[in-house]
Amino acid sequence: MEFATHTWIQAAAYSSAGIAIGFGAIGAAIGEGHTASCATLAVARNPGKAGEILKTMLVGQAIAESSSIFALVIAMLLLFSNFSAESYLTVATVFSAGLCMGLGAIGSGIGSGFSAGAACTGIARQPAYSSRVMTNMLIGSAVCQTPAIFSLVTSFILLFTNFSARPVSPTWAALLGAGLSTGLAAIGPGLGGGYVAEASCEGGARNPLTTPSVINVMLLGQAVTQTTAIYGFLVSCILMFKSFPATDSIAVPILLLSSGLCMGFGAIGPGIGVGVSGQGAVRWIARNPNAAADITRTMLIGMATAQSTGIYALVVALVMIFVM
């Protein structure tokens, strides 16, 4: 059976909308559930502050939900937009945009939920400093969303840039690889950033006087955690904006697709690992602020080592794109 290009594009857009919001719903829901569970614990510990804890829980859940809302926006765009039917490449861009946003929303949703939960229990522990804990949570959770924002940007670029002048044969795989690279690479760093923010909310509540230095180290830790998401974004940008010569062979498209996959999967582990090390550092700085300089240095060296596998993935992906 033969279909027109337009039909293929519509089919891809509908299935991609399903993928976007289907995957995108995973992370935020887990994160929000975790927040609510921590809030019940907090209310049980300090029932007098139930109102404030409820408020913190709702604000925290709203931030955790934002990654899911990004996915919803992309799903709605995919369902209701009219895409140009000039070239079969639109099938690839549409499908890739949905995959990218859906996968990219998972990590950030879970991560923000962790930090909101820690803020709820922190307010129960230290009600006098609730506004500081709240600020800490807002900063931490918002920075957690960065990988999801990278996914949203990649999806927007895929949806709104006109690629139709490019040859179909290797470009479809490059565009699909671009979506997979940013999307998969956002999972680990989003989750890891949440671990760091969780420790910071908890530590800031335990020892409120250390809040400024804890926030500094948290931002540093989250920044390094997001490095592999940035590698994923870099590989996507190269795949989207480098023009590849037309080819008949199937090997070149598969090579480009797998370079995106390689960077995407390679970024998951380092993101989580580096986040765990940042979590440790922030947690122990709150307990022993005098050792902050030494703890930070140890954290950074540990992170650099934990990140090396992400760099291997980046090297292999770049070799696949430029050398092969």
Add this chain to the structure above:
Amino acid sequence: MEELGRIHQLLIPFMGYTITINLEPVMMTWIVICVLLIFGFLTIRKRGMLPGPFQVIGEFIVSALYQLTEDAMDEELAKKYSPLICALFMFLVFSNWISLIPHMEEPTKDLNTPLSLGLMGFVLSHYEGIKAKGIKAYIQSYFEPMFFMMPLNLIGELAKVVSISFRLFGNIMGGSIIIMVISYLSYSLILPPFLNLFFGIFVGTIQAFVFTMLTIVYISVQVK
């Protein structure tokens, strides 16, 4: 939506090569520099024991960033580098905030600005590293833990420049793309001011701070 990713370039043919100048970042960078110069002039104009508003802001920024630098490096290096760190932070903050004014664009939205600032930090950190450890120990540090790890250590160092500059570039460029797309989808109603607040002020300040912190950390890790 046609303007997504479009930039204004000045092409100058010169001895067979073409020199490309991205006009917007250059102009915006000069505007930021002028704003910073005016701010600096206002802070030092009336100095006194009873500080005016500008002096208070200036002293706050300088002392906070000096403290941050000294926490990571020793006192001698901190005295040497805190003016640079302070200038870097203020330049980045003003650059990231400039898009709040209509028709202005962040210079950091163009990859050239973050990349050149990242390269500056990279060169400085390695210069200090060679000075502190000596050239032999510096080169030897690339061959640890095993000699065949050398290429990967080298790439790891280069990846630092990529990550520091793409972090700033990705956040600022991403913010401006999101603002543009959502303004287009919502017919510029209600949402754009809040998006500008989040991506301009909040994310802009945090990313400027993170870039500054990472520059400090890169220098201090090389020295120790």
